[in-house]
Amino acid sequence: MNNKLYPLKFEPILKDKIWGGQKLKNHLNKASDLPNVGESWEISDIEGDTSIVSNGLLKGTSLKTLLELYKEDLLGNKNYEVFGNKFPLLIKYIDAKEDLSIQLHPNDELAAKRHNSFGKTEMWYVMQADEDSNLIVGFNKKVSPEEYLQHLEDKTLTSILNFEKVDEGDTFFIEVGRVHAIGAGVMLAEIQQTSDITYRVYDWDRVDAEGNSRELHNDLALDAIDFDMDNDFKVDYDKSENISNLMVDCPYFKTSFLEVTESIQKKNNNDSFYIYMCVDGQVEIKIKDYQEKINKGETILIPASIEAYELKSNNAKLLEVYV
Numbered sequence: 065m066n067n068k069l070y071p072l073k074f075e076p077i078l079k080d081k082i083w084g085g086q087k088l089k090n091h092l093n094k095a096s097d098l099p100n101v102g103e104s105w106e107i108s109d110i111e112g113d114t115s116i117v118s119n120g121l122l123k124g125t126s127l128k129t130l131l132e133l134y135k136e137d138l139l140g141n142k143n144y145e146v147f148g149n150k151f152p153l154l155i156k157y158i159d160a161k162e163d164l165s166i167q168l169h170p171n172d173e174l175a176a177k178r179h180n181s182f183g184k185t186e187m188w189y190v191m192q193a194d195e196d197s198n199l200i201v202g203f204n205k206k207v208s209p210e211e212y213l214q215h216l217e218d219k220t221l222t223s224i225l226n227f228e229k230v231d232e233g234d235t236f237f238i239e240v241g242r243v244h245a246i247g248a249g250v251m252l253a254e255i256q257q258t259s260d261i262t263y264r265v266y267d268w269d270r271v272d273a274e275g276n277s278r279e280l281h282n283d284l285a286l287d288a289i290d291f292d293m294d295n296d297f298k299v300d301y302d303k304s305e306n307i308s309n310l311m312v313d314c315p316y317f318k319t320s321f322l323e324v325t326e327s328i329q330k331k332n333n334n335d336s337f338y339i340y341m342c343v344d345g346q347v348e349i350k351i352k353d354y355q356e357k358i359n360k361g362e363t364i365l366i367p368a369s370i371e372a373y374e375l376k377s378n379n380a381k382l383l384e385v386y387v
Contacts, residue, residue, distance in 0.1 A: 069367040072120070074107055078098055083161060091361065106362075107363060109258050117130070155341065168243050170183055179261050181259050181261050184257050185256065186238045190233065190251075195249075201244050201297045221265070253343055255319055255341075264279065267280065332366070
């Protein structure tokens with residue numbers, strides 16, 4: 065059966081967000097009539113938002129159906145043992161025209177108990193940032209739960225948060241329990257566990273067109289926040305050309321930065337699918353007699369059963385992800 069599998073592209077699932085903008089349309093060519101496109105879900109197995117194949121013989125097939133049909137040929141043997149017919153990652157591009165809410169995500173244990181879900185460990189790669197734009201990651205000093213609650217009540221939470229100025233290429237690892245927010249003017253690629261569980265703790269006192277505030281989750285958030293974390297969230301990584309430069313290595317995913325300026329032969333020795341997010345330029349993926357291109361802002365999934373392939377470009381920057 066695995067001889068039917070090839071590099072798979074999916075229809076982007078676009079999300080209208082109160083804080084979204086136009087960059088996903090204008091910079092990444094995402095076709096949409098939505099007024100504020102905040103997110104493009106590139107590969108998703110979230111209930112109600114399942115990705116649909118957009119290329120080749122399997123065009124029109126859902127990711128759910130692919131998992132049921134191809135199992136370990138798609139995921140890899142070890143991954144299939146752990147995840148079964150569930151895709152373990154959610155892959156997105158995000159454009160924040162305005163600040164996102166200050167939020168955090170629960171760990172696996174809490175998420176399973178409360179929401180029957182995975183936790184949500186994630187990482188960000190900044191693709192473009194307007195001048196002076198920033199992200200919020202963690203606290204700017206040691207904070208106790210009592211202190212945190214006092215600041216929340218006094219509406220002075222931002223005074224204890226850590227603001228990071230950002231540029232293209234900056235990368236952040238956001239562990240569960242870490243308070244964070246994407247700031248206005250930032251467009252980024254996000255790799256995360258398959259989970260849509262977010263605890264919002266502050267939303268800048270915003271209201272929607274009807275004058276309603278968005279729901280906050282402060283009771284749930286309090287025991288989900290990790291107040292003892294080190295500030296080790298910014299990722300240093302090499303940018304050597306034509307090799308995979310490791311950025312993040314966690315139990316949920318491994319991500320490398322890969323700048324392609326020639327032809328590279330890749331071998332899959334990891335018993336896993338591979339995902340490539342094209343964060344700049346254009347790359348061609350070749351397997352025997354099959355080839356596919358992805359441009360900046362596109363994503364492709366290489367099934368685990370494909371043992372060797374070629375990446376060819378003179379200008380591509382890719383995020384390479386596997387489990």
